Amino acid sequence: xxxxxxxxxxxxxxxxxxxxxxxxxxxxxxxxxxxxxxxxxxxxxxxxxxxxxxxxxxxxxxxxxxxxxxxxxxxxxxxxxxxxxxxxxxxxxxxxxxxxxxxxxxxxxxxxxxxxxxxxxxxxxxxxxxxxxxxxxxxxxxxxxxxxxxxxxxxxxxxxxxxxxxxxxxxxxxxxxxxxxxxxxxxxxxxxxxxxxxxxxxxxxxxxxxxxxxxxxxxxxxxxxxxxxxxxxxxxxxxxxxxxxxxxxxxx
Ligand code: NDP
Numbered sequence: 001x002x003x004x005x006x007x008x009x010x011x012x013x014x015x016x017x018x019x020x021x022x023x024x025x026x027x028x029x030x031x032x033x034x035x036x037x038x039x040x041x042x043x044x045x046x047x048x049x050x051x052x053x054x055x056x057x058x059x060x061x062x063x064x065x066x067x068x069x070x071x072x073x074x075x076x077x078x079x080x081x082x083x084x085x086x087x088x089x090x091x092x093x094x095x096x097x098x099x100x101x102x103x104x105x106x107x108x109x110x111x112x113x114x115x116x117x118x119x120x121x122x123x124x125x126x127x128x129x130x131x132x133x134x135x136x137x138x139x140x141x142x143x144x145x146x147x148x149x150x151x152x153x154x155x156x157x158x159x160x161x162x163x164x165x166x167x168x169x170x171x172x173x174x175x176x177x178x179x180x181x182x183x184x185x186x187x188x189x190x191x192x193x194x195x196x197x198x199x200x201x202x203x204x205x206x207x208x209x210x211x212x213x214x215x216x217x218x219x220x221x222x223x224x225x226x227x228x229x230x231x232x233x234x235x236x237x238x239x240x241x242x243x244x245x246x247x248x249x250x251x252x
Pocket of ligand 1 (some may be wrong): 036195
């Protein structure tokens with residue numbers, strides 16, 4: 001059987017790291033990307049290798065669509081060297097940064113930063129992946145609970161995540177002819193470095209989140225990766241065009 005390969009953006013830390021490790025435990029090889037934290041990415045590569053799978057970490061700024069052609073040249077050169085085909089199976093658009101700013105005070109520069117990393121980058125990284133993605137492949141876009149419920153200060157960020165959810169349904173519709181599925185995973189609040197690490201380090205915020213979550217706690221990165229790995233399994237082959245919220249029942 002041909003070895004399956006996943007490309008996870010932002011695989012160096014947080015949710016992407018956990019996704020990469022869950023995928024590796026499922027026997028899938030990894031290409032993960034990092035933005036600036038090479039040592040963290042190297043540590044994830046070493047942890048994946050411990051599972052017996054192959055992995056490589058490549059630099060990528062997902063907010064800079066002009067860099068994507070060169071990025072895929074690197075990806076296909078690596079795949080051609082390591083495998084008998086330059087194609088991969090799963091694209092997981094995970095990389096991203098947050099913004100906590102009231103609507104009234106959000107600047108155009110902040111809006112553009114959110115647009116570039118959470119929508120334009122995802123859109124064109126996926127478009128440019130198409131020639132390299134195997135028929136029967138899967139695309140998983142990471143959204144946020146904030147695209148369903150609202151907290152003050154997330155208007156720019158959450159608007160982009162909402163758009164990515166619409167985009168995902170169009171991907172499912174247009175790529176079905178190639179048997180490629182596209183789904184959204186929407187995490188609730190998770191204790192990572194994201195947003196300055198406030199979901200992990202701010203006790204007041206943690207208390208508020210726990211109070212509005214049916215399971216009564218803040219999420220951990222380990223709550224998310226297994227769901228992405230499941231969506232890349234054969235058991236999930238008929239799930240398409242869906243949004244799966246993984247939040248422990250936040251604001252249900
Ligand atoms: P982290 O801050 O823990 O990790 C962010 C990851 O994205 C890192 O791997 C980082 O690379 C990478 N990254 C940051 N900026 C860029 C860039 N410009 N180009 C490419 N890669 C970049 O965040 P999380 O793991 O928590 O978040 C991952 C995804 O999950 C994001 O899309 C986020 O919006 C979403 N999400 C997070 C939630 C949460 O509460 N944590 C809730 C809902 C959704 P490096 O290590 O090199 O800096």
